[in-house]
Structure formats: C-alpha cells, structure tokens
Amino acid sequence: MAQINPHINFNGNAEEAFLFYQSVFGGEFVQIMRFKDLASEEFPVPESETNKIMHIALPIGTNILIGNDVPESMGRVNENENRSKIAITAGSREEADKLFNGLSAGGTVEYPMSDSPWGSYFGMFRDKYGIEWMVDFDPKYKGKV
Template identity: 75%
Template sequence: MAQINPHINFNGNAEEALNFYKSVFGGEFSKIIRFKDIASEEFPIPDKEAHKIMHIALPIKQNFLFANDILEIMGRVNENENRSKIAITAESKEEAYKLFNGLSAGGQIEMPIDENPDGTYFAMFRDKYGIEWMVKFDPKHKGE
C-alpha cells in the first residue's frame, strides 16, 4: 500500500509552523535541512534566507508531515488559496478533540467538531498558518 505524506510550502515560517504542529502531535523532527546546508557556487543563497527551511520532517505514526520555505527569489505561496485539506482520522474521541482544539487554535473554524447523527465526529478548519484540516473519528471504524 502506498504511503501519503502531506508536504506544505511556507513563506519563511515553516519552522514556526512545524514547531506548532509538533506541539499538537508530539514527536521529534526526523530531519531539518536549511538552505545554507545546500548552498554552493552554483546555488548561492542570500544571507537573509540562509536559515530558512529547505526540508523539515515531522513523523506522525507511520506518516510524515513535510514542509519547506519558499525563497523570496522563487516567489510567494498564496496562503489564502484553496489548498487541499489534510485529513486526520483520530483513534479516539478524545484524540479527535485534542487535535481539533490544538490545530484550530488561532485559526478559522469552518465546522466545529461535534457528533453527527451517525455517531461519527467531524470538524473542518483553517489553522493560523492558512492550512486546511479535517479531523474525524468514527467509533465503528477506528483508524480508517
């Protein structure tokens, strides 16, 4: 079975955003590469952008959340564009609420987490970094 790992571009705040996600999901970064680490004569990096993130990886169970910064010379990411949502399936009602409360802090809630008529729990929101999330928990199908 293929593994899907979300990868998010940021405008210079990838490290801040991934530290926020780490505070919600837990764990430790498995890799951090800064642009200064890959700089060369063929690929010069301006001093003001040397500490920006070229690649960062946060393991979340068997998956990873990847991110990087976009250098100013490469343009900007439209943080208000309609990106694809990152869907999380929680293993418990408590975990669903914890993830929703943590990730939505400072963001815009489109649909607050609540129990649906079929007994499932679901929420949709944009976090404070503009990333769109969906959190769900289905007590009949844990982990799906």
C-alpha cells in the same frame, strides 16, 4: 511500496509552524535542513534565506508531515490558495521514475527527476488536473522520509 505524505509550503515561518505542530502531535523531527546546508557555487543562497527551512519532517502516526519555506526568488505562496503538494516517498529509484512518469503524463514538469543538491533523487510536477506532486527517493532513509 510508496508512501504519500502531506507537504506544506510557507512564507518564511515553516520552523515556527512545525514547532507548533510538534507541540500538538508530539514526536521528534526526523530531518531539518536549512538552505545554508545546500549553499554552493552551483546552488547559491542569498544571505536573507540561509536560515530558512529547505526541508523539515515530522512523523505523525504512519505518515510524515513535510514542509519548507519557499525562497523569495520564487515569489510568495498565496496563503488563500493551494500552498501544499502531495509528497511521495518512493522505496527505490525505479519506483520513483515509474510514479513520476505515470502521474506527470499530460501535466507540467517543474523539476525533472534527477539527483538533487541535497542528495536524494527528486522530481516535482503539476498533474493534468492541476494537483502538485513531489516524488523523492533517498537511499539513506529507504523510503521512510
């Protein structure tokens, strides 16, 4: 069954923010990935962004707070406007496709469902109401991150 988790975008201070959230909520990060962890010929990462957070996840109760730094090439996140997405962690590729196709109908696909450079099956879109969503399935975590 799918799980919905909040996902927050940051302008280079995701790690600082998540260390703060961890100090308040407690717990241990289940995943921390930096942009340098993905660097390759097909996914080049500028030196200025290698240590920024690509993905960080902190379990809070039965949900997971997820975040990342937005690469400078994508522009700054307007901190006074929408800087978050709803992240769905699917239990299977089939469920990920069903949710992505259903929710993105009439919306704008930003990243089609595909095998991502970080190893999961991932897609991102803005629905017809302007809400931003990410759908992810990672068999390593069986729908738990």
